[in-house]
């Protein structure tokens with residue numbers, strides 16, 4: 580399918596998504612763009628061509644990553660380098676789709692160091708909590724997305740891992756729609772929810788955000804680009820009830836996300852951009868509870 584995609588086609592679909600994000604109040608975005616010999620740089624070019632046109636409403640940074648494997652797909656690394664040279668600020672990965680998962684993680688860290696960029700890697704989705712890749716990840720300017728396998732562990736084990744992530748400075752982005760859609764496929768009843776408890780991670784010192792992984796594609800055929808809706812879904816699935824924890828969910832769309840992206844000009848302070856998003860709610864927890 581990717582082989583048949585053109586720059587114009589990617590651009591048109593990305594533009595529709597971007598407009599929906601802006602309508603729902605998104606002002607900063609890190610977008611993950613696949614590069615590999617199948618799509619070449621066409622996805623990158625389609626997305627990059629929108630950045631300037633929408634600068635009035637949103638700041639977008641591109642994370643280039645190999646969706647189809649890196650060590651087992653010749654030509655992919657050259658395209659990652661091309662993306663970094665053309666201005667991608669972040670490098671990602673999807674080791675689950677690589678024949679050498681550890682090898683991909685090692686190479687991503689080497690490239691990040693070489694180009695002095697952040698890392699934002701898709702990690703640990705699967706039917707069991709065995710051999711989790713998170714133990715191969717070193718700290719620094721690192722975000723790991725999904726971490727769905729954390730939902731398969733008892734809270735004590737999650738807490739121990741959380742303290743390790745907090746100590747090494749690894750942030751976690753939980754992606755409720757995709758993880759709900761992809762996890763538990765090996766079962767036909769009592770299906771696991773598969774969504775990591777971001778509140779628990781935050782309470783142990785990890786910085787977390789809630790976000791969308793895919794919007795209207797085969798891995799997540801849902802989505803209207805509302806992050807508040809994603810947080811409401813997350814809160815429902817994780818049975819979040821206390822107002823303070825619902826408020827934390829709101830922070831995971833706002834100040835915690837900003838910290839995760841290393842934004843230095845976010846929030847209400849002298850000298851910061853006066854971007855304002857108005858939400859029809861009395862409190863952050865009401866916004867999450869009532870959408």
Ligand SMILES: [Zn+2]
Nearest residue numbers: 701724725792
């Ligand atoms: Zn992902």
